[in-house]
Amino acid sequence: AQSVTQLGSHVSVSEGALVLLRCNYSSSVPPYLFWYVQYPNQGLQLLLKYTSAATLVKGINGFEAEFKKSETSFHLTKPSAHMSDAAEYFCAVRRGSGNNNDMRFGAGTRLTVKP
Amino acid sequence: IAGITQAPTSQILAAGRRMTLRCTQDMRHNAMYWYRQDLGLGLRLIHYSNTAGTTGKGEVPDGYSVSRANTDDFPLTLASAVPSQTSVYFCASSDSGQTEAFFGQGTRLTVV
Numbered sequence: 001a002q003s004v005t006q007l008g009s010h011v012s013v014s015e016g017a018l019v020l021l022r023c024n025y026s027s028s029v030p031p032y033l034f035w036y037v038q039y040p041n042q043g044l045q046l047l048l049k050y051t052s053a054a055t056l057v058k059g060i061n062g063f064e065a066e067f068k069k070s071e072t073s074f075h076l077t078k079p080s081a082h083m084s085d086a087a088e089y090f091c092a093v094r095r096g097s098g099n100n101n102d103m104r105f106g107a108g109t110r111l112t113v114k115p
Numbered sequence: 116i117a118g119i120t121q122a123p124t125s126q127i128l129a130a131g132r133r134m135t136l137r138c139t140q141d142m143r144h145n146a147m148y149w150y151r152q153d154l155g156l157g158l159r160l161i162h163y164s165n166t167a168g169t170t171g172k173g174e175v176p177d178g179y180s181v182s183r184a185n186t187d188d189f190p191l192t193l194a195s196a197v198p199s200q201t202s203v204y205f206c207a208s209s210d211s212g213q214t215e216a217f218f219g220q221g222t223r224l225t226v227v
Contacts, residue, residue: 043218105157
């Protein structure tokens with residue numbers, strides 16, 4: 001079965017600093033990987049996804065993530081944090097050959113951006 | 116605007132009462148899902164439906180039931196609510212099981 005571990009339930013950065021949110025996955029078959037963002041009192045919105053094409057994936061709002069099979073990681077980065085990036089971020093994994101009912105989410109990382 | 120509509124947005128419910136959370140999508144997506152979100156646990160799948168007329172159990176199905184009479188609607192029913200069902204519930208859909216899921220705004224349910 002697939003699973004995801006997000007390292008750090010809370011991350012705090014200063015405005016303009018690098019954002020790094022960590023995600024490690026476990027999957028016995030080639031995975032699809034996703035990052036979702038949740039703003040307060042809203043649903044989840046897709047930031048980016050890896051579906052076995054390029055290992056460096058660019059998403060919305062300046063975020064990107066790199067699939068590293070050897071490290072079973074899919075960390076999310078952004079070079080320069082904005083105040084508007086403050087939100088909860090979820091990493092998710094599913095089998096590439098499967099369906100979304102296989103999808104498993106991490107516990108989430110809350111990002112705080114300090115002025 | 117196309118998307119997923121959930122109702123109600125929030126509800127306080129007495130334990131033992133029956134409650135149906137509504138979910139409607141207008142994107143003609145085949146697959147729909149119900150998740151619950153709890154602090155420190157992320158999102159966990161309750162039930163899913165890969166196409167109208169079929170449903171399946173997710174990770175945490177106990178105490179919940181669903182139906183999928185048509186493509187657009189996927190209601191979630193709590194037959195007899197218990198306090199441990201206090202959570203935020205999200206409905207989601209995807210074009211098939213293969214593409215990313217789109218989420219509704221959520222229903223905050225408190226069982227007292």
